[in-house]
Amino acid sequence: MAGPTPVQIFHEEEKKRQYRSGTFFLKVGLLLLFLLVPVLFPAFKTIDLAMQIVLFAVLVASFDILLGYTGILSFGHGMFFGIGAYCVAFLIGKYGMPSYTNLALGFLIAAIVSAALALLISFLTLRVKTIFFAMITLAIAELAIILATKLTGFTGGEDGISLNTPGIFAVSFNMGDFMGLEITGRVFTYYFILFSCIALFLIMLRFTRSPLGRVLQAIRDNVQRAEALGYNTFLYQSISITFGCIMAALIGGLYAMWVGYVNPESSLGVLTIMLDVLLMVIIGGMGTLYGGIIGAAFLKITQTFLPDLQHLAMDLFPHAQLLHNVLERWLLLFGILFILVVIFFPKGVIGSVNEYLLQRKMAKPTISPSSFTPTPPGNRP
Amino acid sequence: MIEKTPDLIMETRDLTIRFGGHVAVDHVNLLVEPFVLKSIIGPNGAGKTTLFNLMTGQYKPSEGRVLLKGNDITHLSAVQRTRLGMGRSFQLTNIFPVLTVLENVRVAIQSRKSIGLNFWRNYLHFPGLEEEAYSILEDVLLDKKWASPASSLTHGEQRKLEIAILLALEPEILFLDEPTAGMSQEEVPAILEILQRIKDAKDRTMLLVEHKMDMIMTLSDTIAVLQDGKLIAEGDPEEIRKNKAVQEAYLGGGARRG
Numbered sequence: 086m087a088g089p090t091p092v093q094i095f096h097e098e099e100k101k102r103q104y105r106s107g108t109f110f111l112k113v114g115l116l117l118l119f120l121l122v123p124v125l126f127p128a129f130k131t132i133d134l135a136m137q138i139v140l141f142a143v144l145v146a147s148f149d150i151l152l153g154y155t156g157i158l159s160f161g162h163g164m165f166f167g168i169g170a171y172c173v174a175f176l177i178g179k180y181g182m183p184s185y186t187n188l189a190l191g192f193l194i195a196a197i198v199s200a201a202l203a204l205l206i207s208f209l210t211l212r213v214k215t216i217f218f219a220m221i222t223l224a225i226a227e228l229a230i231i232l233a234t235k236l237t238g239f240t241g242g243e244d245g246i247s248l249n250t251p252g253i254f255a256v257s258f259n260m261g262d263f264m265g266l267e268i269t270g271r272v273f274t275y276y277f278i279l280f281s282c283i284a285l286f287l288i289m290l291r292f293t294r295s296p297l298g299r300v301l302q303a304i305r306d307n308v309q310r311a312e313a314l315g316y317n318t319f320l321y322q323s324i325s326i327t328f329g330c331i332m333a334a335l336i337g338g339l340y341a342m343w344v345g346y347v348n349p350e351s352s353l354g355v356l357t358i359m360l361d362v363l364l365m366v367i368i369g370g371m372g373t374l375y376g377g378i379i380g381a382a383f384l385k386i387t388q389t390f391l392p393d394l395q396h397l398a399m400d401l402f403p404h405a406q407l408l409h410n411v412l413e414r415w416l417l418l419f420g421i422l423f424i425l426v427v428i429f430f431p432k433g434v435i436g437s438v439n440e441y442l443l444q445r446k447m448a449k450p451t452i453s454p455s456s457f458t459p460t461p462p463g464n465r466p
Numbered sequence: 467m468i469e470k471t472p473d474l475i476m477e478t479r480d481l482t483i484r485f486g487g488h489v490a491v492d493h494v495n496l497l498v499e500p501f502v503l504k505s506i507i508g509p510n511g512a513g514k515t516t517l518f519n520l521m522t523g524q525y526k527p528s529e530g531r532v533l534l535k536g537n538d539i540t541h542l543s544a545v546q547r548t549r550l551g552m553g554r555s556f557q558l559t560n561i562f563p564v565l566t567v568l569e570n571v572r573v574a575i576q577s578r579k580s581i582g583l584n585f586w587r588n589y590l591h592f593p594g595l596e597e598e599a600y601s602i603l604e605d606v607l608l609d610k611k612w613a614s615p616a617s618s619l620t621h622g623e624q625r626k627l628e629i630a631i632l633l634a635l636e637p638e639i640l641f642l643d644e645p646t647a648g649m650s651q652e653e654v655p656a657i658l659e660i661l662q663r664i665k666d667a668k669d670r671t672m673l674l675v676e677h678k679m680d681m682i683m684t685l686s687d688t689i690a691v692l693q694d695g696k697l698i699a700e701g702d703p704e705e706i707r708k709n710k711a712v713q714e715a716y717l718g719g720g721a722r723r724g
């Protein structure tokens with residue numbers, strides 16, 4: 086036998102580097118930060134912000150499975166999110182007592198309903214053309230909002246549904262002080278959602294790095310070639326879409342648990358949820374999964390703190406009229422910030438950083454051209 | 467009932483396709499013995515690519531049948547035929563441009579081994595897939611480039627990659643449509659060497675469409691000549707060189723020569 090091939094050597098080196106790389110420490114740091122938020126910043130505003138970032142980061146990742154890994158644009162992702170939120174709200178709010186069983190059942194029904202709907206839409210549209218998928222999902226998402234608003238008896242209409250989380254997740258639950266931190270139902274809910282989201286994220290990572298995930302990227306790259314290799318592209322695309330939509334529904338259910346309330350506008354909204362998700366994926370970068378974290382953090386933090394910043398500036402400079410005029414339009418500021426990000430990170434933050442790291446690696450003379458990193462999936466144009 | 471012709475790996479019977487009024491392939495009866503390299507030549511527009519498309523299932527014939535090892539496969543799709551061991555390269559380069567060179571080949575091996583639907587294991591935990599892909603890249607003299615994105619390869623290298631993808635499927639029959647098309651003169655000998663190697667391994671049947679005559683003459687066991695969709699001659703290189711009809715077709719048809 087000849088020695089190890091360059092491919093094997095590359096993977097060996099990769100493995101050795103794994104726990105020493107900057108990105109590894111970044112991930113650990115991020116994880117610690119989110120774990121410590123209830124301890125370090127117990128104010129409701131900060132805990133809520135952290136939770137929103139976590140939920141949306143994972144939601145964007147599930148959207149990225151469709152857009153970045155399968156090349157399919159869906160305007161229905163917010164709707165699947167809302168379906169999950171409503172399913173959980175039905176089971177432990179409108180139609181059931183808050184119990185653990187009902188909660189679990191809510192998530193199960195959310196997964197089944199979203200899977201069925203995703204498969205149906207795939208079968209109706211994919212065989213024709215993938216752009217049909219975007220159009221049909223937009224139409225169905227609008228229809229879902231109308232249904233949720235008009236079927237007052239079933240969905241609670243505009244008023245929405247309030248729900249009570251069971252047992253240790255209940256708002257009233259309180260175990261008293263523990264090392265300065267008050268252990269309430271909120272805290273349990275925070276950690277439950279955090280760990281669920283991490284689990285969902287790991288599942289999605291595995292999905293994209295499985296043989297099936299690699300086929301999806303091949304299909305995205307060249308459909309005809311993938312078909313000629315013997316892959317049933319329709320089947321693969323349907324599986325990926327269904328998977329992404331189930332993820333969205335589960336995240337929606339978690340979201341309902343956190344906010345304790347669903348209504349058509351905030352849970353199903355094409356403009357509220359869908360637009361945010363689109364902005365986040367553009368900021369973070371497509372085809373990276375991790376991009377969602379950056380995108381969600383950027384958007385949620387600016388949305389939360391720009392108004393505060395504005396008040397602060399107004400208090401500091403009470404006489405600068407021009408500044409006041411600009412600051413009053415904080416959305417405009419946000420728009421400018423968004424444009425700057427897109428200009429400086431054309432492939433999204435993660436995508437552009439990946440590309441920069443790759444170029445630096447290739448430029449190093451010590452590494453022969455045959456052993457540089459294979460393009461990570463994040464570097465798609 | 468179809469009577470089987472033994473010892474043939476592939477056979478077409480009165481294979482015909484019409485595009486509107488134009489008969490692109492006209493009652494072609496082609497016999498392919500196993501483990502030979504058979505070339506199909508003819509002037510531009512003679513119907514060579516179309517004949518390939520009919521045999522590999524991209525087109526459905528207006529008339530006639532396609533047989534694989536004596537079995538009628540006329541109604542099978544291209545994907546089904548791929549699964550039966552027919553591998554096809556295209557006249558226009560057809561690769562995955564964003565994926566790396568290695569991944570292009572690995573995805574093909576994955577298809578052959580039918581593990582594409584696995585979504586719960588890391589793709590690197592299938593031992594041997596990447597090593598096998600790498601060894602195929604060595605066969606087509608592309609191993610140095612394994613980590614590059616396929617789009618960064620030169621045209622000639624991309625054609626080599628196509629052959630590698632094809633070999634990864636381990637087809638019993640290889641359909642090669644102008645593997646040297648659009649290649650620079652310096653890149654041609656490498657392809658010739660690769661094809662010669664595959665041929666010398668004597669474990670595959672190859673069908674080759676080419677315009678470069680010297681290449682055809684050195685590589686082929688037998689040659690079939692198409693003109694206006696009709697099969698006008700068949701034989702070994704020597705016979706074809708001497709054939710009057712072929713000479714006329716080429717002198718009159720103004721074909722490109724290699």
Ligand SMILES: Nc1ncnc2c1ncn2[C@@H]1O[C@H](COP(=O)(O)OP(=O)(O)OP(=O)(O)O)[C@@H](O)[C@H]1O
Nearest residue numbers: 485488490508509510511512513514515516517557
């Ligand atoms: N899909 C199609 N629709 C209509 N006409 C077609 C189609 N495919 C091929 N033809 C016609 O069939 C004839 C044969 O084409 P084909 O591509 O098979 O030629 P060829 O022998 O491969 O030529 P070349 O050497 O230039 O590749 C041409 O006249 C072409 O215009």
Ligand SMILES: [Mg+2]
Nearest residue numbers: 514515516557
């Ligand atoms: Mg042709």
